[in-house]
Amino acid sequence: MFDQPQIALIGFIVAAAVIAFAGIWMSSxxxxxxxxxxxxxxxxxxxxxxxxxxxxxTVTSVTAALNxxxxxxxxNAVGGIAAQTVFLAIADILYRKSNLEHAAAxxxxxxxxxxxxxxxxxxxxxxxxPAFAIFAVHPVxxxxxAVYIFGLKLSQSAQEQPMWRPMKxxxxxxxxxxxxxxxxxxxxxxxxxxxxxLVVMGVCGWVLAQSAVTISQWANLSxxxxxxxxxxxxxxxxxxxTTIAAVRRGALQLAxxxxxxxxxxxxxxxxxxxxxxxxxxxxxxxxxxxxxxxVWAILMTGILLLGLIRRERYGVGRIGFESAALITVFIGGxxxxxxxx
Numbered sequence: 452m453f454d455q456p457q458i459a460l461i462g463f464i465v466a467a468a469v470i471a472f473a474g475i476w477m478s479s480x481x482x483x484x485x486x487x488x489x490x491x492x493x494x495x496x497x498x499x500x501x502x503x504x505x506x507x508x509t510v511t512s513v514t515a516a517l518n519x520x521x522x523x524x525x526x527n528a529v530g531g532i533a534a535q536t537v538f539l540a541i542a543d544i545l546y547r548k549s550n551l552e553h554a555a556a557x558x559x560x561x562x563x564x565x566x567x568x569x570x571x572x573x574x575x576x577x578x579x580x581p582a583f584a585i586f587a588v589h590p591v592x593x594x595x596x597a598v599y600i601f602g603l604k605l606s607q608s609a610q611e612q613p614m615w616r617p618m619k620x621x622x623x624x625x626x627x628x629x630x631x632x633x634x635x636x637x638x639x640x641x642x643x644x645x646x647x648x649l650v651v652m653g654v655c656g657w658v659l660a661q662s663a664v665t666i667s668q669w670a671n672l673s674x675x676x677x678x679x680x681x682x683x684x685x686x687x688x689x690x691x692x693t694t695i696a697a698v699r700r701g702a703l704q705l706a707x708x709x710x711x712x713x714x715x716x717x718x719x720x721x722x723x724x725x726x727x728x729x730x731x732x733x734x735x736x737x738x739x740x741x742x743x744x745x746v747w748a749i750l751m752t753g754i755l756l757l758g759l760i761r762r763e764r765y766g767v768g769r770i771g772f773e774s775a776a777l778i779t780v781f782i783g784g785x786x787x788x789x790x791x792x
Contacts, residue, residue: 456669459662466658467685470507473648473655474689475696480645481705484638505531505716506649508686510656511663512720515674516727520664521736523674524728527660527686528720529744530679532571535690535717536751537781539710540774542694546703550763550771557704558609558616563711564756566602568749570595570718574734575745582735589732592725599719652689659685675740676788707759714752740791747784751777 508531515524543551577591659682667677690713697706725733734741758773767775 456665459665459669462658463662463666463681463685466507466655466662467688470652470655470686471688471692473651474692477645477648477689477693479696479700480641480648481693481709484641484645505686505690505713505720506652507656507659507689508683508717509720509723510653511660511682511686512724513727514657514660515664516724516733518660518664519728519730520674521724521728521730521733522738522741523660523663523667523677523682524724525721525733525737525741526675526677526679526744527663527682528717528724529571529574529741529748530683531687531720532567532714532717532748533679533744533751533781533784534684534687535710535714536748536755537777538687538691538694539707539755540770540777540781541691542698542706543770543774545695546698549765550758550774551698551703551707554703556759556762557708558613559606560704560707560711561756561759562602562606562609563708563715564752564759566598566605567711567715567718567752568756569602570598570715571745571749571752573598574718574721575742575749577732577734578737578742578745582732584732584735587729587731588725589734591734592722595718595722599715602715656686673740673791675744679744679788680785711755714748740788743784743787747780751780754780 508527512524512527515521515527539551546554548554573591573595577589583589663677663682664674666672666681667674690710693709694706697703697709721733728736730736754773754776758771761772763771763773
């Protein structure tokens, strides 16, 4: 479909733009659904919005795996996690009242962050161990699904029966449901609009995957670079726009939960990609670069967790120490990959 690099580049840009605009609408609908359903911003952001905004990335990784491009599939999934994590630092810069991680304190977000570290460690172990697969699927793949489901149950339990609560300060923003606006329509119609945007996200993800392969060949770039930087950022645009939109509306727990929850869901890209890749385990079809990406994402998640636990009110430039560290580590990781070629 995208044999010509010019057409592939246009398709890539258009798909990325559509993903960004669809993400803005998704954020608004998710905030309303959080109030309507009573599940709360952190849980809805971490599960519903996180999964929805990750759909384009899922389709990108699966399409790449089906076409035999293992490096592109894995790099898109893990690179997206790094990109989305640094988006929280950008949101922290834009939120001038205090450190974003301080204001959006939530046990659910902490649990989601810890879950993400566990989920990222499992593929790293798979890559570092001898090749093994059952029906071309690595045993870590179903384990990732089981751990993810277990983590969701823990998060729901923390939402319903919290065992501890963060200390409230003047800067802490609680998740207080707003009264439904009749002009928004019924809850069913909100879910319907959300589902329609999901379809749009999926189509755009397929376009990105097809165009990315052509662009990587034309520009003589490795699939790891294209996946971890170009497609990862493009498919992560929903997280950026939804996070900024949520911060502007004061839905801070939705903003943080959407990023962390989206990241946990992004690990499941690897589950779908391993199932789609038919030449054996996808974890052993990639090299040390994929392992670097996983450790990079784990490091950034650990830094974010430190910020969520420490809850620094103000830092240099009114951003938390974790935001400055996340930006530094992200730029450093991109630079290392660029040097590797």
